[in-house]
Amino acid sequence: MTDAPTAPTGVPQDSLDSERANCDAILLASFGGPEGQDDVIPFLRNVTRGKGIPDERLEEVAAHYRAHGGVSPIQQQNRDLKAALEKELEHRDIELPLYWGNRNWDPYFADVLKEMHAAGHRRVLVLVTSAYAGHSSNDQYLEDFDRELRATGLENELELVKVRPYFCDKAFAKPFDDALADGIRDVRERLNRAGRPEAKPKVIFVTHSIPTAVAEAQGPQRIRDEYGTDVYTAQHEAVAKHLMGSLPEATGLEHSLVFQSRSGSPETPWLEPDINDAIEEDAKNGVPGVVVMPIGFVSDHMEVIWDLDTEAKETAEELDMVFYRAPTPGTHRAFVSGLVDIMGEYITDEKGRPLSAGEQIVPGDWSDLTGPGGWCPWVSE
Template sequence: MSDYDAILLLSFGGPEGPDDVMPFLRNVTRGRGIPEERLLAVAEHYQHFGGVSPINQWCRDLIPHLQTALGRRGIELPVYWGNRNWNPMLVDTVATMAERGVKRVLAIATSAYGSYSSCRQYLDDIAAARAAVGERAPVIDKVRHFFDHPGFIAGYAQGVREGLQKITVDDTTRLLFTAHSIPSSMEEYSGPEGARYSDQVREAAELTVAAAGWEGPWDVVWQSRSGPPQMPWLEPDVNDHLESLENTTSVAVCPIGFLSDHIEVLWDLDEEAAQTAQKLGIEYVRTATPDLDGPMTETLAELAAERIQGVPVRRLGKLPLWDPRESGCCPAQAAPRPSKGH
């Protein structure tokens, strides 16, 4: 076994009440010059749900599930939790680990993909937190990307199968896979050529189609873009795509880019996209994100076991696999990151 002595759950963070929303959004967009009116508009999405993002509670719920799954593999390590943008902040968690004598940590980020905002920025966050804590800070490594892990795919495939049972399926039904759009300039640096962020999402979607046994048409679309209109982002947007469909009576939308029901899922898909489909007379269902009692938690535990115990890597995809410990992983030459929260 390796000499890791703790696990770190590393996430985006989210507000937990109405008074948290604007401070949280300012944390997310710090240094980017986002106009106050834009923040106020995004804040309304959170206020629609009482000012609470589900992501923090999801992390709290995940930790005991993850500890149990690790224990089944003989990994008896404490699990800490730190966020990028809201309490518990990563720097505070790193300081706590240092105070407790933790020396080497394996971080599991709540993002399966490689790109600046979904991988490199977490590595930068780790470096900044360690620098702030100083010489006592533990060494922190990050697990690999896992968008093609069998357990990751199985969780979404189950959601797709169950979702399709809730709508009328005929030969016009389409299955749509969504992930957070990113600026095209960020896409350029999101991985090796041929294995960039959009390629990763498409491969995950293709694998999910096969696992779910879906034989009808499907598409990869994007959601939650922000930033000035003149800046190109990955397209098509899910709403634009819905409006472009012809002779389609029903759609199922799978949020393959999100491990849990973030605000982007609840607002952009359950509200905005659902309203677009209703306007168009298209029967609509948003399929579920993976259940913590299912294969997703086992996947995260297995990623830890790969690094700690050297268990074999399991993958379904064919895209190149690269290591976040390598300096070339998800380079930082990137356009401003997405500004919406989780």
């Protein structure tokens, strides 16, 4: 598994090592999810493999899936994204086959790697459905690929080139721009109908929590020093600040970054505050309504559907607060088009020139995370 050089905005495209970056297929890599009641426990066993968690405890999480027929929306979201990317690639005359594989459910990485190799592919560009740099969004995928390449005997036969993190790109931020504007208008209209035209909603940006110790150990020291927090939080706070500053509708509104979906031992500190605790605190402070922005995710999945659409919404409603959950990028036109722009940094034309480049719009120097080589504390040779 290798990280190819990448071209952040402002770096000439001809600075790329085109021979190394050129690829002959694309792999859409994701987390995976169950598609029926019988799949739920086997899926959760895959997710928690090696942690010694008994099925009795897994059933507590399984209840979230079972309440929705045992089906995670992430599988169909990935099918939809794959189809949208294929259409965009075809529109640009980029004749590269696009495959799809998951870490924890069918289609599994090992099967897809063998399928790609059998089809004659030798250098594959990997697009991961996570926008941020971090352990679960980057390192674990690299570890999984390295393990599966060894297990299938393809470590010397198939080269995988992972696309850089894209949290700071227009591709990721633009869909949330649109969603934030819609959310603010929606909450204001409902407050107006309730006879509170002067009331101001609050914007809550939310992402998946991780153990505090993990967060503090990750990433370049430069970013920790510059932003005064861990690298995981810094990325999300930068996206939130950009979104609030880019929309006239958000002028004068308060916002915060909160977390969801913590798990494990209660004694282990995780990043806080939890979204439900934050909503309760906001209610005490007189906040009349919230616009919830799930900026940690590129598509809906069970943790979005359960933790936000179920638990957080119920918390807000019990406190008589107006609640709006913004959509994730999913197959938003700007997201799909922007992802192909970013992949174009790694795909060359007949003269060895990159086809396109992403556009950074979240301010800051993120070159340690997205620049040539990219940040990755664990990379196999």
